[in-house]
């Protein structure tokens with residue numbers, strides 16, 4: 033759907049001003065990033081005068097009834113970036129857990145490539161991060177909390193086994209309202225739920241009409257989530273490599289080599305990292321080098337839309353660096 037003319041100049045302006053705001057925020061991370069986010073929200077609010085239900089600064093853990101149609105409309109990408117040119121191996125990089133550690137999440141937004149950001153909907157600044165991602169022409173996902181094995185805590189408003197269709201629907205609509213403009217969703221934790229056929233059937237039945245793609249984070253090797261999503265007609269893929277399952281620089285750099293190997297061997301690699309100091313340090317050095325070496329960073333949404341490759345099953349698609357179950 034074409035953007036209406038009244039708004040035609042706003043995305044570029046919003047992107048530029050938001051980029052300036054965030055550059056300023058980046059200079060003084062701990063002190064400045066909240067101000068940068070607030071400015072970005074003001075700009076984004078001006079940009080989407082057609083979205084009267086946007087609530088600005090929702091508080092933590094609050095279910096807010098919203099008009100889903102509005103956010104479905106917002107889910108159309110406002111800015112299309114121009115990476116992915118050429119024909120080198122494709123690297124799809126998703127940064128998970130955005131919003132949990134705010135300063136490091138902000139630093140992650142500065143990573144110099146077309147990567148995707150999976151935002152935890154139950155974090156206080158989730159909408160602001162969604163706007164920040166969108167203002168920079170990047171791609172946002174909903175990082176949907178799901179029930180893990182054992183007694184790990186997925187946080188408030190997680191998808192859990194045994195929830196009714198109505199409950200799951202409510203959680204999905206709430207999550208969309210918390211991450212406006214998201215193009216897809218992936219699981220945060222979920223090593224129990226992604227094995228649960230009944231729960232996955234309810235989830236993807238409810239998700240069918242949302243227009244979101246699904247990325248299986250593969251927190252359990254036997255996950256059936258991506259296959260179930262695809263059976264429901266949802267564009268889906270599975271994570272190949274966790275960058276920082278071992279939070280040590282040597283291990284992270286080895287995973288980056290594994291990503292390159294996977295991409296060169298199979299044409300593409302789907303990697304997930306987290307906004308931690310060592311991961312960010314490694315990615316900040318590696319991304320420009322990888323691009324210089326001919327690798328192309330493409331968002332998962334763009335890649336899925338272009339290729340529509342059959343989903344790789346988590347249990348059979350284990351790639352170098354797959355460490356087994358992980359929440």
Ligand SMILES: [Zn+2]
Nearest residue numbers: 128129220221
């Ligand atoms: Zn996570």
